[in-house]
Amino acid sequence: MPRPGFPTRLLAWALTYLCLRVSAEVDPIITKGSHFFYKTNGTAFFIRGVAYFPYTQGGGGQSIDPLADPDMCARDIPYISALGMNVVHIPYIDPGRDHSACMNAFADAGIYVLAQLAFSVDSPRESNGYTERTLAQSIGILDSLAPFPNTLGFLIGYAVTSRDIPFLDANLRDVKAHLEDKKYRDVPIGWTAAYNATTPERDTLDAMMCNKPRMDFLGLVDQVIDGRVANCTPTEEIVRAAESFVNATVPVFFVYSGCKTDGSGDWDYVSKAYSENITTSLSGVVVDEYFNTVYGSSVPYGLISFNVTVEGKIQRMPGYSALSSVLATAKPSFTDAAKYTPTATLPVCPTGTTYNVSSILPPRPYAELCACLSNTLRCIVKKGSIDKLDPNGGLNTALQTLCENNEPANCPGIVADPLKGQYGAFSSCNTTTRYSWAANQYYQRHGNSSCNLNSTLELLDPRPQPAATCIPLLQQAGPNGESTVTQTSFPTLTATPNAPSNSRPRLSPGRKAGIGVGVTIFVISVLVLGAVFLLRWRKARRGRSAAPSEPFQKPELDDTEKKLEMMYEVQDAREVTELPAEERAVEVCESNVVFEIETKERPVEIGDGTVAGK
Structure with missing residues (x-):
């Protein structure tokens, strides 16, 4: 078989590029009952996450928006992927920055982003409540990240006590309304809540799940680690949480867990979180944290060194290898979405002395x-x-x-x-x-x-x-502000959050694949026609330059060849051109089958009766 010429090589390059672009898209995550699922293929999704929270100067410094720094993302993504993570939890997002480069880079690596709403260390500190600044920040972050298919979801606030619930409920109500008003996809929005295995606040947790609009998931904060009571999240806390939320109506996972040591310690709780009897209730864990820091701890902890490089590479801390080994053996499983029928019912909203919070919510900030x-x-x-x-x-x-x-x-x-x-x-x-x-x-x-x-x-x-x-x-x-204002609208930020200019269109992966296939067919057609034209031009050129050695005697044609001559005869009975068949193999994106069309060279008669051979 002759070596592929330029047209064939060009076709192969085009097919390879288009196949890679189509396959790079990630499948959005949805919720059904108490579990996450891939939207298209319906398989269960479990969070294997890490907190991705850089500071300007070590622990406790000013927060940085990592999604606005493409160089940082490019540096860290290989290490996050090699660790076995599929989610990064980012507590701080600047809604006025462009996040398209980092979001697309994480998507190409198969990593989803869990973002915190209304967290800003740059704004004046607010007292307990729900303010215009909170809503503006929430909407700005939502507008910035909702268009990306690898946005796993958004976290609203942190419910420490039952008094926080009405304010979080109001924030949830308003951002969900904005999500619908802007016609974004139904990105999951959930809460963060304190959890202690020894004294779970059952009424508070029930109150989070019984109200409307309801949250789409619940992220638990391990208070044992948050209060530095223990070095690592206790395994028994994972077990108790699974028991507490066996009848949950939304996905539940630990959004804050870890080991407040050098990281080489015990990661048994992570292995336990992905065991078969736990994954029926819990959807994974997020470990704290990627960057090495001493924030709130006398011993530096984290998975990689912060602001330290060795030969141009990030320095892995002892915990990196230890955690990587644990995650490599974790094989969480659950039934597919199509076979899963949720059976849990919504809890009754608590009342009485144990939960004395009013069901009346604050008005939307104006x-x-x-x-x-x-x-x-x-x-x-x-x-x-x-x-x-x-x-x-x-x-x-x-x-x-x-x-x-x-x-x-x-x-x-x-x-x-x-x-x-x-x-x-x-x-x-x-x-x-x-x-x-x-x-x-x-x-x-x-x-x-x-x-x-x-x-x-x-x-x-x-x-x-x-x-x-x-x-x-x-x-x-009213003169003293005692009345209710009914005329409302969503607030806007001083710097309007920009829609990411380089973000991918908000289409489903199936439609994107269809577009990719359509473009592929179009490109193939153009290249094939170009190759046919080029081959015909070369043969005609060789024919014109060939000197006939003797007069050509036209052989007698059988019936089939006579029909072919009639089909391609143009203007003059002596001027016949035969359309050449394809000579090259075309490999299709998603198949290993190679189709090859053989061809027999026939003489081509030129206008003056001469013949051009091969």
């Missing part, structure tokens, strides 16, 4: 109302004066002073009481606006000299009348 309010205040907070105050310490004390220790009577506009279900019209404004409103109320009650509290306040000149669009909003809120 940024426009807060902006209108700020523009009407004379006694306000000096810029930066309260940013470093502890929300539950100095800030709370200052607010109590301004409200004269009677917030419901003197500051009804900023009341946020989850036990009674009472929320003032301005309770969802950011800390600075709420503090300024309380200071302005105090100033109105006590006069000019009262606009001074520990040098945190300043008095502005009389403010102009509110804008026309603000008047109906402030009227709805």
